[in-house]
Amino acid sequence: MELVFCTSNAHKLAEVAAILGNDFSFLTLSEIGFYDDIPEPYNTLEANSLTKAEQVYTQTSRDCFAEDTGLFIEALQGEPGVFSARYAGEPADSQKNMEKVLEKMKGTINRDAFFKTVITLILKGKAVQFEGRCHGKIAETKSGVQGFGYDPIFIPEGAARTFAEYSADEKNAISHRKKAFDALSDYLRSLNSKTR
Ligand code: ITT
Numbered sequence: 001m002e003l004v005f006c007t008s009n010a011h012k013l014a015e016v017a018a019i020l021g022n023d024f025s026f027l028t029l030s031e032i033g034f035y036d037d038i039p040e041p042y043n044t045l046e047a048n049s050l051t052k053a054e055q056v057y058t059q060t061s062r063d064c065f066a067e068d069t070g071l072f073i074e075a076l077q078g079e080p081g082v083f084s085a086r087y088a089g090e091p092a093d094s095q096k097n098m099e100k101v102l103e104k105m106k107g108t109i110n111r112d113a114f115f116k117t118v119i120t121l122i123l124k125g126k127a128v129q130f131e132g133r134c135h136g137k138i139a140e141t142k143s144g145v146q147g148f149g150y151d152p153i154f155i156p157e158g159a160a161r162t163f164a165e166y167s168a169d170e171k172n173a174i175s176h177r178k179k180a181f182d183a184l185s186d187y188l189r190s191l192n193s194k195t196r
Pocket of ligand 1: 006149
């Protein structure tokens with residue numbers, strides 16, 4: 001089975017390749033010559049991840065998967081959520097996004113938050129979704145240089161360091177993305193065993 005990963009985010013590509021290991025491989029959008037901009041116009045991760053995969057499937061007829069991820073902060077009523085990439089406005093800027101979060105959270109006691117990833121897989125025109133979450137807390141300040149996006153301000157549950165202070169392997173062992181991709185791998189394995 002040849003699957004295309006519908007993402008233009010190089011950090012996600014690297015994390016997903018490491019998470020999947022030998023489970024299954026994928027082609028990137030540039031490997032299939034797909035360079036169109038894919039809008040994410042909806043206000044749920046489910047709808048945005050579906051629209052990304054549908055756009056690639058409709059234009060290329062290739063089986064594919066897309067993922068949409070957001071950081072949901074309890075004290076900010078779920079912000080930045082689906083607007084995580086451009087929380088501080090255009091162009092998308094992770095440093096400005098984190099500064100906006102830290103400013104809004106100044107003096108806030110409840111720092112509970114979670115990352116949520118929604119994957120949409122399209123096989124022969126049929127869409128299936130998978131979800132993964134990682135709970136934790138928003139730090140008072142940024143620390144660490146690993147990872148990407150909001151990692152320098154996110155402390156996973158039970159930890160004393162941010163995701164940006166984790167090695168790639170440590171983050172990939174417990175992340176929202178790991179849980180969602182494990183569910184996708186299980187599903188693909190179950191299809192394989194049915195067709196044997
Ligand atoms: P696509 O091409 O896959 O759509 P994107 O960068 O637009 O890539 P998303 O909309 O899914 O990706 O992600 C929204 C933002 O959430 C992303 O730009 C990061 O700032 C942040 N984010 C996603 N995954 C993250 C992670 O594992 N750790 C920290 N921040 C993350």
